[in-house]
Amino acid sequence: MFATTSLAYSYDGSFEGLLCCVFESYQWKETPLAIHSEGSGQGLLLEAKWIETDKMKADRVLRSIPLKISREAEDLLRLGFWSAVPDKEMLLLNFLYLGFTHGPAVMNMLADDTVCALNKAVRLLRREGHHYLGFVRFTVYGPVMAAVIEPQGYVLPVIEDHFCDRFQSESFMIYDRTHRMALIHQPGRRAIIPLEEWIPPQPDETEAAYRSLWQSFYHAIGIKQRRNDRQRASMMPKRYWKHLPEMTGKQADRPVRTARKQQTPRRPRELQ
Amino acid sequence: MDMMEKLEILTESAKYDVACTSSGSQRSGQAGSLGNAVSFGICHSFAADGRCISLLKVLMTNGCIYDCAYCINRKSNPVRRAAFTPQEIADITMQFYRRNYIEGLFLSSGIMRSPDYTTEQLIAALELLRNEYHFRGYIHVKAIPGADDALLSRLGMLADRMSVNIELPSQDSLRKLAPDKSKQSILQPMGLITNKITENSTELVKYKHAPRFAPAGQSTQMIVGATPDTDYQILNLTEGLYKKYKLKRIFYSAYTPVVEDSLLPSLDTKPPLLREHRLYQADWLLRFYGFEARELLDEAAPNFNPLLDPKCSWAINHREQFPVEVNRASYEMLLRVPGIGVRSAQRIIKARRAGTLDFHALKKLGVVLKRAQFFITCKGRPLEGLKVGEHTLLRSLMSGQELAKFQQPEIEQLSFFDDSYLAALPEAGRAASFRYGG
Numbered sequence: 204m205f206a207t208t209s210l211a212y213s214y215d216g217s218f219e220g221l222l223c224c225v226f227e228s229y230q231w232k233e234t235p236l237a238i239h240s241e242g243s244g245q246g247l248l249l250e251a252k253w254i255e256t257d258k259m260k261a262d263r264v265l266r267s268i269p270l271k272i273s274r275e276a277e278d279l280l281r282l283g284f285w286s287a288v289p290d291k292e293m294l295l296l297n298f299l300y301l302g303f304t305h306g307p308a309v310m311n312m313l314a315d316d317t318v319c320a321l322n323k324a325v326r327l328l329r330r331e332g333h334h335y336l337g338f339v340r341f342t343v344y345g346p347v348m349a350a351v352i353e354p355q356g357y358v359l360p361v362i363e364d365h366f367c368d369r370f371q372s373e374s375f376m377i378y379d380r381t382h383r384m385a386l387i388h389q390p391g392r393r394a395i396i397p398l399e400e401w402i403p404p405q406p407d408e409t410e411a412a413y414r415s416l417w418q419s420f421y422h423a424i425g426i427k428q429r430r431n432d433r434q435r436a437s438m439m440p441k442r443y444w445k446h447l448p449e450m451t452g453k454q455a456d457r458p459v460r461t462a463r464k465q466q467t468p469r470r471p472r473e474l475q
Numbered sequence: 476m477d478m479m480e481k482l483e484i485l486t487e488s489a490k491y492d493v494a495c496t497s498s499g500s501q502r503s504g505q506a507g508s509l510g511n512a513v514s515f516g517i518c519h520s521f522a523a524d525g526r527c528i529s530l531l532k533v534l535m536t537n538g539c540i541y542d543c544a545y546c547i548n549r550k551s552n553p554v555r556r557a558a559f560t561p562q563e564i565a566d567i568t569m570q571f572y573r574r575n576y577i578e579g580l581f582l583s584s585g586i587m588r589s590p591d592y593t594t595e596q597l598i599a600a601l602e603l604l605r606n607e608y609h610f611r612g613y614i615h616v617k618a619i620p621g622a623d624d625a626l627l628s629r630l631g632m633l634a635d636r637m638s639v640n641i642e643l644p645s646q647d648s649l650r651k652l653a654p655d656k657s658k659q660s661i662l663q664p665m666g667l668i669t670n671k672i673t674e675n676s677t678e679l680v681k682y683k684h685a686p687r688f689a690p691a692g693q694s695t696q697m698i699v700g701a702t703p704d705t706d707y708q709i710l711n712l713t714e715g716l717y718k719k720y721k722l723k724r725i726f727y728s729a730y731t732p733v734v735e736d737s738l739l740p741s742l743d744t745k746p747p748l749l750r751e752h753r754l755y756q757a758d759w760l761l762r763f764y765g766f767e768a769r770e771l772l773d774e775a776a777p778n779f780n781p782l783l784d785p786k787c788s789w790a791i792n793h794r795e796q797f798p799v800e801v802n803r804a805s806y807e808m809l810l811r812v813p814g815i816g817v818r819s820a821q822r823i824i825k826a827r828r829a830g831t832l833d834f835h836a837l838k839k840l841g842v843v844l845k846r847a848q849f850f851i852t853c854k855g856r857p858l859e860g861l862k863v864g865e866h867t868l869l870r871s872l873m874s875g876q877e878l879a880k881f882q883q884p885e886i887e888q889l890s891f892f893d894d895s896y897l898a899a900l901p902e903a904g905r906a907a908s909f910r911y912g913g
Contacts, residue, residue: 311829313822314836337519337529341574348573368504369511373573390506413570419479420571423486424532425522428731428746434525438518449520 204300208233211249212292216240218284219261221292225299226260227252234300238292272302275310279325285357288324295321332361338443339366339377342406343413348375351403351446359386359395367393414448421449476557482567484557488537488548489583491733492640492696493726497529497578497613499691500635508609510572510579512635512691517578530581530615531571535559535596539585543642543653545701547733548585558587561600565608572612579613579635580604590621594630601633613691620660624667628688631671636691636723639665641716644709648702651738668693669720692723699754700730700747701739707768707777710757714768717761727754753779760785763817764810787813787872790850797850798857802831813872814847834858846872 205228212227212235214220224238236249268277276298283295297317302309312318335358341348348370352358359379366377367388377386378401385398406414444450498516518527534548536558542550568580582600587593597616604610616634618627631637639661643649646658668689675688695716699709709727716722729746732739757779760766764786771785772778780788790797790813799808801823809820822840826832833853838844848858849868 308829311825313826314830314832314839316839319839333517336513337517337575337578339575343574350575365513370509370573371504371506372509413574416479416482416567417571417574417576419483420486420531421520421522421528423483424490424528425524425526426490426731427524429524429526429729429748431525432523435521435523438525438527439521447520 204297204304205232205234207236209250210235211237211239211251212254213239213241213251214254214292215256216242217256218281219258220254220256221284221295222261222264223256224254224292225264225296226257227254228296234296235293237290238296240292268299268302271306272299273307273310276302276307279310279321282325282328282361283321285360286324286328287355287357288320288327291324294324328356328358328361331356332358334443335362336365338439338447340446340448341375342403343410344404344407346374348373349378349403350376351378351380351401353380353442353446355381357382357384359384362386363393363395418449478563478567481557481559481563482533484555485533485535485537485559488554488585489532489534489581491547491728491731492532492581492583492617493526493728494615494638494694494696494724495527495529495532495581496636496694496724497615499723500613502611502690504611505609508611509569510610510612512579512611512613519575519577529578530613531568531577531579532581533559533564533583535564535582535584535593535600536587537585538587540588541586541653541655543655544734544736544738545642545652545698545730549734552734559600561596561603564600565603565610568604568612569608569610572610577612579615581615583617584619586619590619591623591626594619594622594626598626598630598633601630605633615691618664618668620656620664622664627664627667628671631668631689632686634689636694637668637689638694638696639668640696641665641712642696642698643702644697644699644704644712645702648704652701665693665695665720672721693720694722694724694726696726696728698730699727699751700744705777706750706754706757706779707772707774709754710761710768710772713758714761725758727751727758749781750779753781753785757785765807766811782873784813786811787846791872798852799850800855801837801851801853802827812847812850814843814845814850819843 210233212224214224220240221238224235228234235252239251265277268280280295280298283291283298288294294317298309298321301312301315301317305312309318313322331354335352335354339350339352339362341350357379359377359382362377363386366375366386370388372390374389376388378398379385380401383397383399384395385401386395387393496516497512498514500512501514502512504511516529518529520528522528536556537548537554538556538558539546539548539550546552547554564580564582568577571577572579582597584593584597587596597619601614601616604614613636614634615636615638616630618630618637618639620639641661642653642656649656649658671688672692675685678685679687697709697712713725716725729748729751730740730744731746732742732744735742757766757768757771760771761768766789771789779785783791790811796808796811799812801809804812806820806824809815809823810817815823819840819842823832823837823842826836826840831854832840834844834848837847837853844858848861849863849871851857
C-alpha cells in the first residue's frame with residue numbers, strides 16, 4: 204500500500220497495540236517490513252520502531268472498521284489476532300489496507316492472497332475452538348471443576364460462551380497452558396485472567412472411579428472389525444490425546460502400527 | 476454385578492447402533508440446571524473404529540424377548556445379560572456430562588416383558604433426568620415398535636430425537652431375519668412421530684412455550700449387506716423416508732457378523748465398508764445436492780461402482796451438461812460438478828461477486844481441481860494443458876486414497892484395472908471424444 208520502509212514495528216503484543224501499529228502506518232504513510240510483538244525475539248537485523256499503545260489511537264482505528272469496512276471484518280480481525288498463524292500482524296495490517304481501500308467488498312475477495320490467508324487462519328482457529336467444545340475434560344474436585352488445554356490458537360474467548368452457558372450453575376476453570384491464561388466461571392461471574400502456572404491436583408477416589416468408567420465405556424463402544432486408527436487420528440488429532448483420560452489411561456490402546464508418514468488423507472467432506 | 480461390568484455389557488450391546496449425532500436441537504442453559512444443546516452437534520471423542528462418540532450410548536437392558544437373526548441381543552444368543560435401573564442411567568449421564576465426556580444420552584433397550592413395559596422404563600429414566608436432575612443436554616431415545624401411542628407421545632416430550640430402526644431395507648428380508656417385526660410395526664410408530672412433530676410445530680406457532688416434541692426430529696438406520704437388497708432399492712427407500720416421513724437422518728450400517736445363522740453371511744465376512752461409504756455419499760447427494768435417487772441408479776445398474784463416487788458416475792453419464800462456466804453457473808449446477816461441494820460452491824458464489832475467477836483463484840478458494848478440472852471452464856477456457864484422454868480422466872476420477880481407507884491391510888490390494896470393474900464403468904472409451912463447448 205504505502206512505500207515499504209526498512210523498519211520493523213514492535214509493540215506490546217496486545218490487540219490495542221496492533222491497532223496502534225495500523226495507526227502509525229497510516230500516520231507516516233509507511234509500510235513496515237515486519238511487526239513483532241515484544242519478547243518474540245525476532246527481527247534482530249531490522250531497525251525496530253517501538254509503537255506505544257495508546258487507547259485513543261486504538262479506539263479510532265477500531266471505530267473506523269465497522270464504518271468503513273463492515274462488522275464482519277471486525278470479527279475477522281479479532282479472530283485473526285487470536286489465531287496461531289506466523290506473522291499474523293502483517294497479515295492483519297495488509298487486510299486492513301485492502302479493507303480501507305475496497306470497503307465491504309473485501310469480504311468477498313476470497314481469491315486475494317491476504318484475504319485467503321486470513322480466512323484460512325481464522326478457519327483453523329474456529330476448527331480448533333470447535334474441537335475443544337468436545338475435547339475439554341473436566342476433573343471434578345468436590346464443588347469445583349477444572350480442565351487443562353494446550354491449544355495452538357488462543358481459543359478461550361471462542362469457547363467461553365459455550366461453557367459458561369452449559370455449566371451455568373457450576374464453578375469451573377479452563378486453563379490454557381500454551382497462552383498461560385485461564386477462563387474462570389462462578390455462577391453469575393466470569394473472567395479470562397493471566398495465570399502463569401497451574402498444576403492440577405491428584406483426582407480423588409470418586410473422580411478416579413468415573414474416569415475408569417468412562418475408559419471402559421470408550422473401549423466397549425468401538426467395533427473391532429471396523430478398527431481404523433488413521434481415521435481416528437484424523438478426526439481427533441494426536442495433539443489432543445494428552446489431556447483425554449480415555450487416551451491416556453492404563454488400558455488406552457496404542458495404534459497397532461504407527462501410521463506411515465503423517466500423510467493422512469482427509470476424510471471426504473461428505474462424512475464430516 | 477458392579478457398575479463397570481454392567482456398563483461394559485450394555486455398551487457392547489448398544490454399539491451396533493450407528494447414530495451418535497447430537498445435532499438439530501438448540502437450547503440454552505438455565506440457572507439451576509445442567510446443560511444445553513447446540514444445533515450443530517459436538518463430537519466428544521472418537522473410538523478406535525474412527526466413529527464419533529457424542530452420546531453415552533447404552534441399552535437399558537440387553538435382555539430381549541425377540542429373536543432377530545442379525546442381532547447380538549437375540550433371545551437365543553448366549554450372551555451375558557445385564558440391566559440398568561433408571562436411577563443408574565440418570566446418575567452416570569449426569570456425571571459424564573459434567574466432566575464434558577458426552578453431549579448427552581442415547582438410550583435404547585431390548586424388549587423386556589412387553590413393548591409397553593419397556594417404554595415405561597425408558598420414560599422413567601428420562602423423567603428422572605429431565606425433572607429431578609434438571610438435565611438440559613441432548614437425549615436420543617429409541618421408540619419401541621408396538622408400544623402404545625400415548626406412551627410414545629410421552630417419550631417424545633422428553634427427548635430431542637427419536638428413532639425407530641427400519642433394520643432391513645425390504646419386507647422380504649425383514650420377514651426372513653426379524654420374524655417378530657413387520658414393516659407395519661416399524662412404520663406405524665414412525666408415522667406417529669412424524670405426525671406429532673408436525674402437530675407440535677403448529678402448536679409452537681400459537682404458543683411460544685408449548686412443550687416441544689422431539690425437536691431434533693427423527694432418524695432411522697438400516698443394515699447393509701446382510702441381505703441381497705440392491706443399492707437402488709436402498710436409495711429409493713431412503714428417498715421415500717426423507718420425503719414421506721420427513722426424517723432428519725438415515726444411517727447405514729455395514730453388516731458386521733456377530734452371530735452364526737444359516738440365513739446370514741458367514742461369521743468371517745468383512746463388513747462392506749466401501750458400500751456403506753458409497754451409500755452415505757449418495758445420501759448426501761439427496762439431501763444437500765438436489766439429486767434424486769433415480770438419477771443416480773436404475774434397474775439396469777442397481778449398484779454403485781466401487782471405483783467411482785456416485786457424483787462422478789452421474790457426471791460421466793451426463794457429459795452433455797458439461798463443462799460449466801464457473802463464473803456464470805448457478806449454485807445448483809456448481810453443486811453437480813464432481814469435486815465441488817457445498818462449501819466450495821458457496822465460496823465460488825461469494826468470490827465471483829468481487830471479480831472473475833480463474834483456475835488459480837479456484838485453488839485459493841480450496842476447490843479441489845483433481846476431479847473438477849474436467850468439468851469446468853473459467854472465462855470460457857478449460858485448464859491450460861489439460862489432457863482429456865480415456866486414462867487420465869478415469870484415473871483422476873477414481874480416488875485411490877479414498878479406496879485405500881476402506882481396505883483392511885490383510886486384504887490383497889484391489890487392482891485398479893481389474894477388468895470386471897472397468898467393464899462396469901460408464902463407457903470409458905467415450906472419454907476421448909469429450910469436448911469442451913465454447
